[in-house]
Each structure stands twice: as C-alpha cells, then as structure tokens.
Amino acid sequence: MKRVFVAGFLMTVVALGQAPSQDGPQFTKDNRLVPPANYREWIFLSSGLGMTYGPADGAPSDNPHFDNVFVNPSSYKAFLATGTWPDKTMFVLEVRSSASKGSINQGGHYQTEDFRLSAEVKDSSRFKDKWEFFTLPANGQPGEMLPRTAGCFACHSKNGAVDNTFVQFYPTLLPVAKAKGTLKSTEK
Amino acid sequence: MKRVFVAGFLMTVVALGQAPSQDGPQFTKDNRLVPPANYREWIFLSSGLGMTYGPADGAPSDNPHFDNVFVNPSSYKAFLATGTWPDKTMFVLEVRSSASKGSINQGGHYQTEDFRLSAEVKDSSRFKDKWEFFTLPANGQPGEMLPRTAGCFACHSKNGAVDNTFVQFYPTLLPVAKAKGTLKSTEK
Secondary structure (H helix, E strand, O other): OHHHHHHHHHHHHHHOOOOOOOOOOOEOOOOOEOOOOOHHHOEEEEEEEEEEOOOOOOOOOOOOOEEEEEEOHHHHHHHHHHOOOOOOOEEEEEEEEEEOOEOOEOEEEEEEEEEEEEEEEEOOOOOOOOEEEEEEOOOOOOEOEOOOOOHHHHHHHHHOOEOOEOHHHOOOOHHHHHHHOOOOHHHO | OHHHHHHHHHHHHHHOOOOOOOOOOOEOOOOOEOOOOOHHHOEEEEEEEEEEOOOOOOOOOOOOOEEEEEEOHHHHHHHHHHOOOOOOOEEEEEEEEEEOOEOOEOEEEEEEEEEEEEEEEEOOOOOOOOEEEEEEOOOOOOEOEOOOOOHHHHHHHHHOOEOOEOHHHOOOOHHHHHHHOOOOHHHO
C-alpha cells in the first residue's frame, strides 16, 4: 500500500505542475532541443495574422501566416503568480498557413494544415544570456540553436515587454505584468 | 495514511483527465451554464480572423475580430482517440478585438484585451438535440441558453464537419477525423 500511495502522490504532483521543470525543455547531450510531443496541449498565449515588425512593404499577402504561441503550463502558472518567467520556460512558435475560402467560409482567414515550428527557451544554467532560440524541424529531430546573428536575438532583447518576451502581444498576460509591475518602462 | 492515499489518488485521476466530466460543463438548477474559470488553460483548437460565412458585403473591417476556440481537455483526448466528441464536451468561443499598429508592430493584426464569450455544449441527457449554445456574460454570471432561432443552431447542424462542430477549421483535428472516418460526407 505504501508504494502505491507514493506512486499516486508523485503522479499527482507532476500532473498538477508542482514539479518545476517536468514540462519544460529537454536537450540532447550536444545542446540541441528535443521537440516537445504535446505543445498543442500547452497554454495558448495568442495568435496574430501577418504581423509585421518592420516597415510594411508593398501590398499585404492574400493568405498571410498565422503565428500561434504556446508556453509550458508550469511556467504559465508561475507567470500568473509573479509576472515573470522562471528558469526552464519554453515557448513554441507555430507559424501556420491560412486560407480564406473553404467549406462555408467566404472571407477573412482561417488556419490550415501546413506549419513550421521554432522555440525560445530560458535556461540560465545552460545559456550565458539566459534565453536561446531554436529551430524545430518538421522531421521531429532535435532542433539546432539559432546563430546569435539571427534577428530574433536583438529584437526580443530590445523590444520584449517582459524579460525577453513579447508580453505586449499576449492579451491575458499583459494585465498580469501591469499588476505585478514587471513591464519594461518602454511598454508601460 | 489511508485517507491521504485516497485523496492523492483521486487528485491524480482528476488531474490526468481520467474522470470523464470533471473538466466539462457545470449547470445551475435552472439549466444556465456556469462559466468555466480556466478555459484559457483548456486545449486551443484554432483561431480565425474576420471569418465570414455569408456573402462578403462591403470592404473588410480595418480591425476585424479574432475568434479563438478552446475545448475541455478530456474531450480533446477522446477526440484524438476516436474522431468523435463524447458527452459533456464543451467548446468556448472567445471573440477578441484586434489591432494593427502598436508597440513594434506595423502591419497585420494581433489580439487585444476586449473579448466576449459563448459556449457550445454536448449533453444528451440534458438537451433533446444533444448540443446547445450559451452566452457567457462578461460579469461572470451563469450564461443563458440561446433561443433555437439563433443562427448557430442551423449552421452548426448543417455545416459542421464532425457532429455539430466545425472540425474543418481545426487544422490539428481535421486529419484525425479523416483517419477515423468521422467526417460528414460533404466535407470529405
């Protein structure tokens, strides 16, 4: 009975997200990122359509991409409590194709099956700048760290409203950061 | 010890979603729908922007609405296994305002803080047509059932690709329904 109880208790702790990094990033020995099997069961933060950070150039695409952002559940709960991201936070960015006409839909845009993935991970014991970015290949193999010259490094660091992340575009987290006083001064 | 063990076991079962309706709809005695506190921690199915089911009339809005769809986790897991929705399935539709220019964004659309909620629920023991639609008021009070004349009833029933639901617009579930053979013939 005692062994069964311990197993039940441990399962409870893990399932309720009280074990801090059970749902966070996993790495290969050479620092590649293991793709998470179930990020679609993580917490959805927001989606945008055709978001453009630089000057808009030319006419917008007929079928721009959606970007869906997911974060691991234990880090989401920590953010709700503190307005900050704990170590072992992992974001998955899913860039998904769109369509306008299909089934009964006649206008606007909906999401379709083609997509590509990337990730942003906070791990201060592993990365000297705490946050790193990774590709997540379609073949399910571990993802490579992006070079420091990739645009995401400078832009997240400079423009992310909380730490290295675009909380200004996550409508349920922005009020949390405001309430906790964790927004960078440029986004207040 | 025995009581603690039982509590631990029950929490485990609930947290792992093995109790079929723990995360499903809850009703008041007069059949109003209790708003779920944590639907943003449910499974995100997809979002669309400015989707239009009727003929497009006039120019599109500068800031159309996003619609985010969430479903209770235990029903999602059942759909992955069967391609069908079990009793006590609950969808939450979050219709959220959008903006185009803000922070560093210059084009496209992102989601902002204003939103309204409605729900679709399957409960064959409670509703004669199995599925019903509800408002979910902003004040957090229980939601009223929509009248049968509301457009959602006829449209979901006629056009939903699986049962009463628009699986044709949920890109991770459409392949599941295809594989399980549960798509209505009109959407195959």
